[in-house]
Amino acid sequence: MTIQRMDNVGVVVDDLAAVTAFFVALGLELEGEATVGGPEVDVLVGLEGVRCDMAVVRTPDGHGRLELMKFHAPAAPTADRDAPVNAFGLRRIMFAVEDIEAVLTRARSHGAEPLGELVQYGDSHRLAYIRGPEGLIVALAENLG
Known part of the structure; x- marks a missing residue:
């Protein structure tokens, strides 16, 4: 078995509308929006009581996608939004x-x-x-x- 492709990258945000508008301004296209939650989502992501709004934006060629997610529940922990480009993690x-x-x-x-x-x-x-x-x-x- 080998990886076939990278399907999307998930990005957790606080202001879903502003971040979506930013990526659309860069030239990505809004593919769709949804609200997810329930027992299946809880089990999948290992959290309880998930309620999440999401927007998917894609590159014009259709090969790259970002899944932008705003968690309403459970509350997201705070992050260092000013972390430099050399901080650990996806930067x-x-x-x-x-x-x-x-x-x-x-x-x-x-x-x-x-x-x-x-x-x-x-x-x-x-x-x-x-x-x-x-x-x-x-x-x-x-x-x-």
Whole structure:
């Protein structure tokens, strides 16, 4: 047996609407929204009394998805939303973009802040790291070839 594909990455958030709007502004598409809970979900995730709203956003090519989740119950523990990019754990999501300047402008309109500066690597790529809503780190890469 081998892994067939990566289906999605789950991201727990507090303000589901703001985070969804941020990723849509970056160019992802809203695939769907749902509320989940009940005994099956409790058993699956190892928690009791789960009630969770979720939104799934996908890349335009349909191959990458983020499952954005707002847990109403049980209450989520607090997290360090200002953790640096070198902190342990899943730290960033990278997207290939066509016009990095335009994407950065849209991201800033949703509260994103640059972590550093836009960098160009020779004639091949331009890269930028930003911190979006709730401290989420997103990397953007524009292929110049």
